[in-house]
Amino acid sequence: MKPKHHVFVCMNRRPEGHPRGSCQSVGAEETFNAFFGELEKRGMFEEVFVTGTFCMGPCDKGPTVVVYPEGVWYGQVKPGDVTEIFDKHLVGGELVERLKIM
Template sequence: MFICINQRPEGHPKGCCSGRGSEAIREYFKEEIGRLGLKGRVRANAAGCLDTCQYGPSVVVYPDGVWYRVKNLDDAKEIIERHIQRGETVERLLMPKA
């Protein structure tokens, strides 16, 4: 999975995922992956801008190519439990189609 941690100057019209807590979300994903013994199967990689700033923090899960908007740690937990562990897409967190 890739988690956008792009940082823009304060007040930038697009905003940024980092300013919305994406670094803490990435750390949570990393900790949970380790705690659940998923290292080697799943990685929580930092990404630059994924060009979905208006929806961020943005997370994309590969190889599935599923794009999520993750607002808080509860959303991240749901992605771990449902998508990563059970292979279910978390419909309510899907990134809107452009």
Template sequence: MAKFKHHLFICVNERDESAPRPSCGHSGGKKLKSAFKDAVRDAGLKGQVRANELGCLDQCEHGPVVVVYPDAVWYGFVHVKDVEEIVSEHLVYGRPVERLRLADTCLNTESCPHKPMPKHK
């Protein structure tokens, strides 16, 4: 079997609703995997693109989060209505969808516009 051209990693992590941070699963992440699988198939990319669900990507304030590898493009606030555009633009034509792309300054940082301000002690 040939290797995949792209892997989609879709966060479906679910925290308790009382947790201080949100979770992608409660923000619609669970619906994204099936939507991506359908869109990949409809675009004729089955066997070239693999859609995988996984647990926390530690970008909870940006959820639902989807990462496209090997391109290392992180998408945030993804909804089912965005799936077709990501598949068509990014996976078919190689153009990341900039309006959904998370800024590098928001990845693995303690502060960004989407995260609450840290409490000082």
């Protein structure tokens, strides 16, 4: 089964005070849980996969989320942004410009 979209949420954790910071220290776990909760609520298990990852690079813009196949990078994604990403991007095909970082 090939999903229509695959969402990667950075879950990387670095030690407190690390110069690059980490997505985990700015709420990545809550953001991941929001994506998974929205996926469950909508029952879109065959259309959308959600996967937690290690570092994807732009640590200063975390939590970082990447949506494939488009290769769109979103930054500073909070749990409150997840419904909008589902509605606009994953269902509607429209990018959420205010969160886009690449």
